[in-house]
Amino acid sequence: MHLSLEDINRLNKRSRANLINSVSGIKSANLIGSIDAEGRTNLSIVSSVVHLGSHPPLIGYIQRPRGAERHTYENILATKQYTLNAIHSEIIRPAHQTSARYAREQSEFEQTGLTKEWLNGFSAPFVKEAYVKMAMQLIEIIPIPSNDTELVIGEIQNLYFPSNIYKPDGHLAIYEANTVGICGLDTYLKTEKITRLSYAKPNETLKEI
Amino acid sequence: MHLSLEDINRLNKRSRANLINSVSGIKSANLIGSIDAEGRTNLSIVSSVVHLGSHPPLIGYIQRPRGAERHTYENILATKQYTLNAIHSEIIRPAHQTSARYAREQSEFEQTGLTKEWLNGFSAPFVKEAYVKMAMQLIEIIPIPSNDTELVIGEIQNLYFPSNIYKPDGHLAIYEANTVGICGLDTYLKTEKITRLSYAKPNETLKEI
Numbered sequence: 001m002h003l004s005l006e007d008i009n010r011l012n013k014r015s016r017a018n019l020i021n022s023v024s025g026i027k028s029a030n031l032i033g034s035i036d037a038e039g040r041t042n043l044s045i046v047s048s049v050v051h052l053g054s055h056p057p058l059i060g061y062i063q064r065p066r067g068a069e070r071h072t073y074e075n076i077l078a079t080k081q082y083t084l085n086a087i088h089s090e091i092i093r094p095a096h097q098t099s100a101r102y103a104r105e106q107s108e109f110e111q112t113g114l115t116k117e118w119l120n121g122f123s124a125p126f127v128k129e130a131y132v133k134m135a136m137q138l139i140e141i142i143p144i145p146s147n148d149t150e151l152v153i154g155e156i157q158n159l160y161f162p163s164n165i166y167k168p169d170g171h172l173a174i175y176e177a178n179t180v181g182i183c184g185l186d187t188y189l190k191t192e193k194i195t196r197l198s199y200a201k202p203n204e205t206l207k208e209i
Numbered sequence: 210m211h212l213s214l215e216d217i218n219r220l221n222k223r224s225r226a227n228l229i230n231s232v233s234g235i236k237s238a239n240l241i242g243s244i245d246a247e248g249r250t251n252l253s254i255v256s257s258v259v260h261l262g263s264h265p266p267l268i269g270y271i272q273r274p275r276g277a278e279r280h281t282y283e284n285i286l287a288t289k290q291y292t293l294n295a296i297h298s299e300i301i302r303p304a305h306q307t308s309a310r311y312a313r314e315q316s317e318f319e320q321t322g323l324t325k326e327w328l329n330g331f332s333a334p335f336v337k338e339a340y341v342k343m344a345m346q347l348i349e350i351i352p353i354p355s356n357d358t359e360l361v362i363g364e365i366q367n368l369y370f371p372s373n374i375y376k377p378d379g380h381l382a383i384y385e386a387n388t389v390g391i392c393g394l395d396t397y398l399k400t401e402k403i404t405r406l407s408y409a410k411p412n413e414t415l416k417e418i
Contacts, residue, residue, distance in 0.1 A: 004367055005265075011379060013264070016263050016266070018378055018379035020260065020263035022381035022383055025239055025388060027260070030234055048261075050257050050259045050271060051229065051271070058356055092406070100413075111411070134232060139355050144349075144360070146262075146348050146349055149262060151360060158212070160210070161232075166228075170223065170224030170225065172392075174232070175235075184381065186405050186418070187382075188403045189402055191399070191401075193392075194301065195301060195397050200309040201309050202309045202311050204309075
């Protein structure tokens with residue numbers, strides 16, 4: 001089946017969003033924890049987290065433009081700190097529910113039943129139920145003129161994970177901690193390892209490692 | 210287990226790359242097809258593709274800085290066009306092999322056995338074996354000062370996929386086309402649907418759809 005740009009632009013808004021959110025591939029599934037200057041916490045689901053580099057350890061996510069309220073973004077601007085918490089198969093429903101438009105006075109923690117956790121004096125709340133979690137310091141926000149979105153970049157300050165998924169060479173087997181992925185806007189996927197392959201070199205056969 | 214930024218910075222380069230590439234979550238797995246002004250084709254694997262927006266349909270990827278050669282990036286700068294091809298479980302090995310450092314004269318198509326495909330007069334080559342593929346027009350390149358990477362943004366010109374994975378509401382079930390994900394630098398994951406959930410609203414129970 002073939003759709004041109006014209007065909008895509010002719011789709012209704014919801015169908016187009018469903019389609020284009022699906023085509024880029026499996027997306028990561030994280031919860032961003034944040035807090036405002038008055039101590040009100042916020043939790044929001046994000047599927048656009050992307051690895052930017054390892055030294056320094058930088059992670060970005062795409063901030064969508066929204067006419068209305070953007071509590072997480074405002075909190076990050078105000079405090080410069082936030083947390084990233086990997087969504088796993090046992091917390092899919094409350095994680096998805098954080099995307100409902102709650103008022104600022106309603107913390108998504110209370111509304112969804114996920115538990116706030118405070119670690120090592122970090123200002124932003126973590127999700128207690130998550131297995132892989134990161135304390136993030138805001139580094140820069142880069143405007144994307146093409147569609148009025150922004151790339152929000154943070155540096156990992158602290159990293160928490162179950163020791164049994166940490167391999168001797170540094171690889172973190174997040175798929176062994178039931179970490180899920182997202183397809184499109186609303187479909188949650190479990191993941192399972194197929195293979196791990198050696199570093200590729202010309203004229204050398206790949207080995208399973 | 211807990212690692213601080215200091216702990217992370219003390220890891221050796223390879224362990225740190227393995228770790229930080231794993232922590233952001235499941236990554237999408239795509240092949241970028243491109244061609245230079247002399248007609249030499251190039252194919253490279255990318256795990257940093259990210260959805261930017263649906264109207265216009267924009268997709269980005271992170272271009273790493275590399276002292277040495279960056280054929281794909283140079284080709285995109287020269288021709289403004291490239292293709293994105295979803296990696297599925299039957300082409301993991303040749304897809305991974307495209308990350309070997311071949312000379313410009315050696316096309317990764319020939320070196321890995323993946324097949325060039327030309328569709329609707331588009332200048333850049335597609336991967337015939339892929340099920341989901343996109344013709345991309347370069348829109349803008351945004352420098353990321355924090356670590357000297359760039360966000361390369363393209364607009365979908367044409368979209369190809371098997372009709373049986375296209376749902377009535379626009380959702381594309383890429384997990385039904387054996388699309389794989391990546392964890393870290395080298396680990397390929399299969400994906401399977403757990404659930405699809407309704408649009409979340411405050412005080413409303415989520416439904417499986």
